[in-house]
Amino acid sequence: MLNVLIIDDKPGVGEALTLLLSLRDIPALYAATPAEGLALLARHEVGLVIQDMNFSADTTSGEEGVALFRAIRERNPDLPVILLTAWTRLEAAVELVKAGAADYLAKPWDDAKLLATVQNLLELAESNRALQQARQERRARQGALQQRLDLQGLVYRSDAMLALLELAAQVARTDLPVLVTGPNGSGKERIAAIVHANSARRHKPFVALNCGALPAELVEAELFGVDAGAYTGAMRPREGRFEAADGGTLFLDEIGNLPLAGQVKLLRVLETGRYERVGSSRTRTSNVRVISATNADLKAMVAAGSFREDLYYRLNVFELRLPALAERRDDVLPLAEHFIAQQAQAGAAPRLSEAARELLLAHPWPGNVRELKNVMARAALLAADGLVQPQHLGLGAAALPSPAAARNLDEPSREAVLAALAEARGVVSRAAQALGLSRQALYRRMERYGLATDAPPGPPR
Known part of the structure; x- marks a missing residue:
């Protein structure tokens, strides 16, 4: 299991968090200063950081916490970070959450909420690590195949x-x-x-x-x-x-x-x-x-x-x-871009708008690669301004999901929820948007799939 790295200048906080995490068999590392924390981060496999926002007794600016957060992000942009703060004013913590921090918790923290958040983020980190390993292995296999084939x-x-x-x-x-x-x-x-x-x-x-x-x-x-x-x-x-x-x-x-x-x-x-x-x-x-x-x-x-x-x-x-092409949707966009580049007579090939990309991915492709090639030939002809829009594809109602498919979109699988959360780096609101759900709806599905969570947090005050 990945480690949780705790960085706080108060040893009592480190001991309390380490003990709390041990109740769930979650391994933890403790550092009393940002420098020690960054050194541990370089030497160990860490799936989550819990960091204090203030490391000086004579200031409440949070500058040390902000600097530490940015240093962690530079080293690993995908590593989730939970911010701990004892302040009544939380503006800096909120800004860091907007910048990508996974969550912030006020001191003294609620044990159940902290454990639920940690477990969710660690599971996401493990899932993300597995996805990254799979992608690296695939790239290595593709590279080896490309060299010899x-x-x-x-x-x-x-x-x-x-x-x-x-x-x-x-x-x-x-x-x-x-x-x-x-x-x-x-x-x-x-x-x-x-x-x-x-x-x-x-x-x-x-x-x-x-x-x-x-x-x-x-x-x-x-x-x-x-x-x-x-x-x-x-x-x-x-x-x-x-x-x-x-x-x-x-x-x-x-x-x-x-x-x-x-x-x-x-x-x-x-x-x-x-x-x-x-x-x-x-x-x-x-x-x-x-x-x-x-x-x-x-x-x-x-x-x-x-x-x-x-x-x-x-x-x-x-x-x-x-x-069939519908069974390998990862190939749809690379093929679409390849075919439209082939059709470009001179100059740069038309680009696919985000809406066009979504429509291409949603289409069932009964005619497979041949149909896609014909669609992109049409799009290259009609996209006079160099940007392919949905109307240029000529897919029409055939690309709209069936009622059953629409219900499936409303009920994303556990794997889809995990993938969306990993892609959003644990930011629930961003993951919910990617899945087409409200934040509350995503929390309900997380509970249904056994992804430990508390009630959705309200806005900061």
Whole structure:
């Protein structure tokens, strides 16, 4: 557990607070002067500071307390600080609360209120430390991935995409068939290109074929090619996609739409590595890695008899599931800024207003990354003054939350409350504003979630 650092020039206060905190198994450090306190802060892991505001018997200006608070903030801007004061005039303490202090308590303090405040702030500090560690670990993993992987210009920030790319890096080192699954518009071809670009076949062709756009009678010709004279109009031989991708990777998109007859032909070449052009008796060999993709439930199609089970297991040796954009909202704004920068013809790209950013984050994105790209192309065109406003996005009522979602916004989860409080550095009014709640409503939810608290403090008098 993180330590509470007590800085007060009266040893009796330090002893009393240390004993009080020990009743809740909260470790405490004591310093009698600001210099001692800053030295302890440098040597120990501290989650909260309780500091006196006056360290001189002959003055009540609070200058020493203000200087100490500012020194602590310089060293760690996120460290919560509780101010202790015995004054009847609290202007300086109130100003420091406005400057970011977590709270102030008058001497003599109320034990229950002090313990409740300390426990809340320590829990927030632990949560904030965990969040910071997670962010640092993610940045380290992203940096390591960036150094060793060709990401083909992919823009991402979410943990979900980081985990997917780490899997892609592993499977790229093999020659196994890969099945990329995910909804339409989520970027499955980009993932396939990343696997190819980081494989031993990266210097050979990457050839893509959309199986969903092929009439059944042309599947064999597109896959395997056509010899001259094979049918009317076939004046010259034409190579198929397997031949074009020789030595490289063949990406078969929308594989679930491949007709059963085409599935049989594809299964044969995957099993034997051999095929013939349409109209030819010459057997050719295939040296191609196949990556396929689908937004369909192939297992359900196998059960329904519309997709061959043996082909399914040939294709799905290793599955990479690409989450929908709604499942990785951390990627929405980086992608939006990337797409609008691409659309900028000259000069600086339009900036996103705060209202536009909120609308982008609220939208459910049924069309995924493809929809976002189109939305930002529209916004770049309409934002003539260089600032994207909500009306430029063209999302309309589709971006408004459903009644159920609105109720969820009124009932933030315990994790959301903790995150908001951590982001607000323990300032309840600021956290309540971020959550769209009144301060009293946030206190009620803190009580409901077992986050120790007293009644909300009234205004200083």
